[in-house]
Structures are given as structure tokens and as C-alpha cells.
Amino acid sequence: MSPRLIDTFLENVIPRRTVRNWPSEIAAIVDGYRSYTTISHAVQKDAVQNSWSARMNRRGRGWKLTFDLVMSGRNTFLQIIDEGTTGLTGRILTPEEYGTDLPSEERWGRFEGVAFTQPRGDRTLGSRGRGKFIFVGASKEYTVLYDTLRRDGTYRLGFRTVTRTESPVYSRDGDGGREMLVEMTGGLISPLDTVGTRVIIVNPVDEIIEDIRTGRFIRHIGETWWEIISKHNAAIVVRAFDNENAVTIPEEFILPTQDTNGIKTFVRPAGRIRLGPATEIKLKKLHIVYNRESPAPEDISGIAIQRDGMKICSVKLRYIAREIADKIHGYITLDAETEEALLADEGIEHYSYDFRRALPGAVKRFIEDELLRFAQDKLGYGVDAREIRRQQQREAERMALSAINSFTRVLGIGMGPGVGPRGTGGERTPRDVRIQLDDLGLPRPHDLRVNYGETVGNIKLRIVNDSDEDIELRLRFFLRYFDQVIRTYADEDIAVSSNSYSPFVGPFEEYPIESTYPSAGKYTVVARILSLREDNKGIELDRKTKGFYLEEDPPMRGLFERCEAIGFPNDAPIKYWIGYSEIGSERGLILNYNVSHPTYDAVAESLEDLAEHILRIASHETCRYDLLQQNLILFRDVNRENPEEILKREREIVGEILYKFHRREI
């Protein structure tokens, strides 16, 4: 790092350390993983990844990894033991030594530090230095032990735990370390006696134990690591509950290459593939299988993108009928150079790629195109191209507006449309006769988004009658998409005695699949009660609704509420305008983009390019909006009377928004 302004001052003062809330840090890391998967899945993935990266030879000869669950009355330990690896080599480093780049052999030091990653040239599967904390997060006590036996016979024990403001590490070499391990584990665990490394999760969370007990843990390993098991006979073993099982690849990954009655296949062999004017990838293999008889299990459905033998994530064809998409699975492998290029855009948890970036986006489009061709050629599926286009268009506008609204929201600019974090509020004065509609059971708390294949539960209600009269009413309880009724839960007459409740109606569940749920968007659960009393029969007594958003994010609070395409008149200077914003009807701005401007023509063929074009206009409009306010936020430190300063700041802001958009930070 080049010298900084502050460096010379730091030499002459004793600065205070920033206090970190470590339990929150760990919880945030675990949440990061949870947004993709379960803790047990993340534990196996990081464990195998760390160990496979440290294997002694490329094909992993002599390599083995064992997960061993050791339970006693008081404590439970999950040992992750590897063999045929380099072990955690290197010294115990002083804080000063962390100030320099760590050589690749300082594995112990890197394991104990935070975010000190491998040099790029030595980087293999891991690379972000984050995975070890999932082991800490997987411990009920936030504690892991680790020991290593190196080829020179050196033994070392270490531990990491978490207190309120620290994540202390400790280590002891030789017999002292051995004795300490035996003492800490009450004699349940012996020191390593073969060369390798072991991580011991102290009192793992129940989810892991349950997944090991039910076999899900083994399944996770097979699903993630089928490629190294298949190609290199990688030995991974799970020992628990008096059983020892070698992990095998899921039977679905024994992929047929020939078409049969119920099975259709497609294999695209190795070759260079041009995906755009400046993008070329080297494909090793693309293998697609459709099994008419049974849907692929959820965890392997879609086309797995593999890196270095590890499954990162899957790509599914979203715009064809679910019953077909669910029966397709397979994988894609790419050459080392392409994998390395993709690594830059891989999510830090190793479960995702930023598909907005050029290369991952191109790979994803390639897979989707191949899937579509496969569906058309081999399955005779007539895909509705218009529907695909419609879905893509929705996503493009959302992408642009989400980015700009996310940027402005953090700064506190603009209110915009949408419901606040506290919801829509309740009734001011409850009616005597009313519906109590429960909150929907959504896949993620406080998130109204639901994806295909997820469940919306707890759709239930009851009728409250606080009046002194018995009532009879008609209940209409249904799910609608705009004005179309998708499902009727109840259309029945109900009697409710005075000052009492009706029994619950429900709970019902929704499992959205594409064949029955026509489109992405807002779905609303509606409950109405109508009087059946002769004197006011048909009068609506109460109405309640709850909504969720299928395959799209709910409207956000933000500066911009929507976009509108406008052909500007051919008059100067208006014809030169690329776009502008105006006040909308829902407290936000409407972004108008000029479809008669030549810059529009240059981007209008690609939704991604168009989204960025719109974001660029929105960025300038955000600056303009801020400058029109009495209290400036973006231009706070700028002299409003100085045009040069304003222009310079605007350039920074627009650049920052586009930078963050491409880096997926907004």
C-alpha cells in the first residue's frame, strides 16, 4: 500500500482499537450463508473446500476427509479431520507480521487471522478467508478447536472463541498442546497421530446433528462435491451414531448420455464459445438431462455451475413451465482460465455469482439459451417468447430502480412509494364484527418476496363478533392476482354467537408453481364478510387483505417509483434530452427516458444495457433532485454557487452509483 497521509501521524500516537461486537459479526456471517443455504450445508462446503485446497497433489491421491460426530453426556464435538494435506504449516505470527503480505506457507497464521487471504497465484477454492467463521457460527458456544500434525512431526493445538468484544485465539505446541486437547474434551478426543489438520466444532448447533442423523449432511456433500468424488475418487467419510458412511455421488449425477424412453439428454463437448464481441469462454462440458418420469430433487435441479470440482450455484430456465424446468438437471464445467476469471465475481460465501457482471452474465445467458434450445428441440416445448420477454423486461426496470433507490435510501433522500417497515398499521377503531386475518407465513420473516417453489403458509382467519347479537354471514376468502381469482379458500356461510369468535378457517398453504401462478407480481389474500341478515343481506361488514410478491421484490421505499418511455418531440433543445424526472403520484419521482434519442437506440436491444442507461439518467436526476432541496445531502459540502464544484461532484456521484451497481453493492 502506498504511504498515506495518516501513516506519519500514527507513529507518534497511541491510537485506540476499534471495539467490535463479535457475536454480531459472527451472526452476520451466518446470516450471509443462510441467505443461500443451511448452516450444515455451509459447514461441509467450507470444510471440504479448505482441505481439498491443501491436498498434496492435484488429483488428491492419499487425500481423505472425515466428519466425525463425537457425543458424550455433556458435550458434543464435530471433528473434521483431513489426511493427505499439507497441514496448517507456518509460524504463529505477531500482529506486526500481519502487516506484510503473507506467504502461502503461512497457513496457520492465515487461519488465525481475519480476512488475510491467499496470494492470488496460490488461491484455489477458498480465497476470501471467511469460511472458518462458519465453523465458529456452527458452534453453540462460538468455539472451535483445531490441531495439526505436520510432516516434520510437529504438533500444535489452537482454539478460537468469541466474547462480547473479542475473538481470541490461542495455541500451544507439542505435548502441552496434546494434554490441553485431552483435558478440554474430557478425554473424548485424542491428539492427531497422522499428518493433516483437524477442526473441532464444540457443541455444534442442533441443525447439524439432525442433518447428520437423517443423512441430509451426506447428501449435501455428495451434491456439492460429486465432481471430485466421481473424477478423483475423493474419499469423504461421515462417522456418527455408530455408523461410518463413505460419501457417494447422488444417483441423479450419474448422468446418462443417450436418450431413452423417458430420458432426454444433451452433451456439448469442450470448445471455445464466443458469447459476445469481447467475451469468449472455454467450455469443458455442458451436460443436460431431462427425466420425464420424475422431477429432479430440489437441491440438484437446474444446471450446476462447477468450479474446481465444487458446485457454486445452479441456473434454471425460469420462463418455461415449472413441471418441465423441475425435471431438468445437469452441470457445466469450464477451463481453469475461465474459472479464474469467474472467481472475481463469485459471492463471498461461494454460493453465487454476480450475474450482472459481464462474464457470469454471459455464462448464465449461454446456459439459458442452451436449455431453451434443448427444451424446444428435444422436448418439443413451445416456449412463449413474448412471456419470456415480458418477464425479462420487468427484471430490467426493477434492477435499475432497485439500485438507485437503494443508493438514495441509505442517504435518506426521498420517501417514495411503498410500505414502511412498520407495515400498513391496523384499524383505528375495530369494528364490532370483524375479520382477524393472521400474518402470512412467509419464507423469510419481514420479506414479502416469495419465489417459485417456496411456501406461503398460515393463511387463516377467524371472525370476531364483539356485538351483543348473534350473526350470520357469508365469508369469502380467496387469493387474487389483480382482478383474477387464483384460488378460493372459503365461500361459505358462518354463524358467530354474540361476544365470541368463530373457529379458525384455515390454515391454508400456497405453493406457487408457474403453471398455476400466471405471472410474477403482487398476489393478495382477500377476506370479506357480508351480512346474511334479512334487513341488510349483502352488505359488506369487513374486508381484510394481505399480500405477497411472487418472484419479485416488493415496491421499495425510494426516490423513484417507476419509469416511463417517452418519444420526445423533435425540437431543440428537448430532442437532445436523454431523460428527465417528474413528480409521480406516490410520493416518488417518475423517470422518463427519451426513446427518440440516439443513445437509446444504441442500448435498446439489450435489456441489461437499457437498465444501465436508465440508471445513468436516474443518477443525474438524483443529483438534480438533491440540488433542488433546501438541505443538501449529496452536495452538502459543495458551494452551490460554484458550477465547477457542482459538476465535479456530480461526476463523482454518477460514477459512484455506476461503480456500486456493477460491484453489486447497491
Next chain:
Amino acid sequence: MAVIVREKKYIDGKEYLVKVYRTQPGRLVTSDEKERAEKLDHLLSNRVKQIEQEFRALGLLSLKNKRGKVLRFWYEVGRRLSFVMDTSIVNAEDRENVWRALYDHTTVLTPGASAVRAERGPSRNHFFYCYRLSTFPWEFVESSGDWTSWSELFDRKETNNDPRIVEWLAEKAQEFNIKSRRNWLRPITKEIHKKYNKIDTTVRYNSQEQLYEDLDKMLATMHEYAEG
């Protein structure tokens, strides 16, 4: 699909008439969409011109400003606009925007100041009313009431909420002794509004027979009143 509608916009303090490419919420207008929208715009313009030419040739334009004849005029407009309901020409999701877009292509086929009427919501669109009118047999339309009466019927939320009411009307069209009754539509629309204003007829009348019976009674009462 995008549909072009023309709107007045204030840009930089000056009023312009601009083409707005209206889409379903959240959809961007790509070059393909733009091209399709322009083709549709062209098609609407041509269709409307053809209707105007045909009306001129048939002498129908003169009906527009003649008292008592204008109903026929709107009925004929509605018949010729039925292509909007043809999904091979207009996507169902675009219909609302297309009904709105028609105002941009004609002043001859609108009742008055287009700009003001164009801003009325999709459910109160004049061309849509014309189309709904044209779905009834002409003899029935003519005998039941004038244009104001029919507009009022289509405006009412009671008839929009329970399609069985308009279906009842259609049934009446088949069985009615047309010559014996005239101009009964407005009174019955008022009566329907008065009686059903605050209730949901789909609940009060579980069966179609019950609803039709009630409507028949209403009609009979009015008839007696008219004759007595």
C-alpha cells in the same frame, strides 16, 4: 407490449405533446417493443381512418349531432371497434391502453373534447362503452333507452360488480316484447342503484334465478307505474 398514447407534458416549463409508450407496470421499452408499439399505433390510426371513411360513405356521420340518432352512431362505432377484443390483434393486457389510445386518432368518433375524456379511467372509456353497447341487438338497444341511459348503466358500480345484471338485460333482449315498452333503461338503472347501492348482489342473490326474479319485479313495477 407497449401502446403509444399521446399526452401533454410540461418539460422544462413548456408544454409538449409527446408519445408515451405505455406498458404494464415495471416493463422497459426495448427497440423491439418500440417497433411493435409503432406498428400497433399505425394499425389503430388506419382502422380509425377506415371507420371514418366508411361512416362518411354511409352517411352515418350526420347521426352524431342529431337528437335521437346519436345512439345508432355510437352503436356502429362500437361494432367496428370490436377488433380491440380480438387477441390476435391486441393482447388482453393491452386493451385498456388501446381503448385510451383511440382518442389520439380521431376527433370524429368522440363525443366532445377528446383530451378531457381520454383522461377518464379505463372502466369509463367512451369507446369501451360503445363496444359494450354493440354487444346487444340493435332493436333492443334502441327501444331500451337513449345514449345517456346506456352510459349511466355502464357507469354504475352495481352493474360492473355483478355481470349477471347485464346478462339479465341481454336475456330481456331476447324475450322482450320490444314494441310495447320504451325508455325503461334509465328508470331501472336508477332503481338498481337505489336498491343495490350498498349491497353485494352476488351474496344477496345466491342463485341467478333469485336475482333475475328481483330484477323482473323491479321492471314490472316500473311498467305498471308507467302504464298506470
